[in-house]
Amino acid sequence: GGSRARSNGPRKGQDRYMQMKISFMDAIFGKTETITIDVDEQCSQCMGTGAHSKDDVTICPTCHGSGTVVTQQRTPFGVFQSQSVCPDCGGTGKKIRKKCSKCGGKGYEHKRVSVDVKIPAGIQSGQQLRVSGKGERGANGGSNGDLYIEIMVMKHDYFVRDGRNIYITIPISSVDATLGCSVDVPTVYGDVELTIPSGTQNGQQFRLKGKGVKDLRGSGQGDQLVEVKIEIPKKLSGEEKEMYEKLRKLQAKGGKESVFDKFKKAFK
Ligand SMILES: [Zn+2]
Ligand SMILES: [Zn+2]
Numbered sequence: 001g002g003s004r005a006r007s008n009g010p011r012k013g014q015d016r017y018m019q020m021k022i023s024f025m026d027a028i029f030g031k032t033e034t035i036t037i038d039v040d041e042q043c044s045q046c047m048g049t050g051a052h053s054k055d056d057v058t059i060c061p062t063c064h065g066s067g068t069v070v071t072q073q074r075t076p077f078g079v080f081q082s083q084s085v086c087p088d089c090g091g092t093g094k095k096i097r098k099k100c101s102k103c104g105g106k107g108y109e110h111k112r113v114s115v116d117v118k119i120p121a122g123i124q125s126g127q128q129l130r131v132s133g134k135g136e137r138g139a140n141g142g143s144n145g146d147l148y149i150e151i152m153v154m155k156h157d158y159f160v161r162d163g164r165n166i167y168i169t170i171p172i173s174s175v176d177a178t179l180g181c182s183v184d185v186p187t188v189y190g191d192v193e194l195t196i197p198s199g200t201q202n203g204q205q206f207r208l209k210g211k212g213v214k215d216l217r218g219s220g221q222g223d224q225l226v227e228v229k230i231e232i233p234k235k236l237s238g239e240e241k242e243m244y245e246k247l248r249k250l251q252a253k254g255g256k257e258s259v260f261d262k263f264k265k266a267f268k
Contacts, residue, residue, distance in 0.1 A: 010142035016135040017148045022119060024156035028188055028213050030121030037115060037147070040108040040137035046100035048141040050107035056097040062088035092140055108137050117149060122216040124163075125153040159188065164222025165212045171231045172196060187211040187224050194226060202230040 020033065042048040051057045059065040063086035073080045085091040099105030115131055123129075128148045135145025153161075160167045170185060180198035184191040185208065192208050205227050212222020236244065251258070 011139040012142045013136035013138040013145035015145040019150045021152045027153040031119045033117045043103035045102040048107040050105040051096045052098035060089035065093040067091040067093040166224045169227045177230045
């Protein structure tokens with residue numbers, strides 16, 4: 001086939017992939033993380049040619065620069081031609097008279113480098129960051145591939161994120177839910193005062209506007225949703241028990257139907 005790319009042209013290296021775990025808060029506020037990676041970088045002295053100077057690069061005499069050799073085989077059925085990588089130059093189409101002293105003719109240097117990875121605020125698990133030129137080395141003077149970093153956001157003990165919104169569940173005593181109260185709710189930006197109105201039900205949600213996550217594209221800000229979980233005391237002091245008993249008697253005396261009685265009526 002004649003459409004195959006010439007093997008002696010510059011070829012970009014393969015991309016590399018890695019994963020990076022970041023904390024819940026770092027995903028919301030962004031961070032610059034410095035990572036250390038091993039990478040083959042183009043030799044700065046020969047610019048990847050592997051030669052001491054430009055004049056030391058000559059065309060391979062075996063393949064005349066094509067990088068491939070054609071062999072002919074005569075058989076009783078005719079002449080067969082086959083193409084293979086030039087054994088003399090290894091497919092580069094070039095020969096080097098004097099090798100580069102810095103890289104020893106390889107054209108690249110193996111380095112351990114520090115890379116600053118900028119994690120944008122609002123990133124989510126599964127999103128990838130591209131670090132240009134830190135992938136596998138290219139061939140024949142081609143550039144390196146890229147490095148792709150997949151972000152894994154760790155769970156938080158209390159906050160749960162869904163897109164731009166953050167969810168939290170707060171415990172409220174049955175007395176506070178009944179009478180109403182004011183609480184300082186934790187958000188990722190610090191405590192925010194929230195008024196729990198009297199008669200608040202278990203599972204009821206309150207919205208703290210703008211206390212969610214900033215959109216990656218900067219087009220908006222999410223909210224924090226606060227779900228109330230009413231906690232019924234498992235143990236009462238003697239005095240507390242007395243008060244509850246008093247309340248029950250008071251409700252019965254006033255002729256007030258209990259919630260269970262109301263429910264039971266439907267079955268009659
Ligand atoms: Zn050759
Ligand atoms: Zn070199």
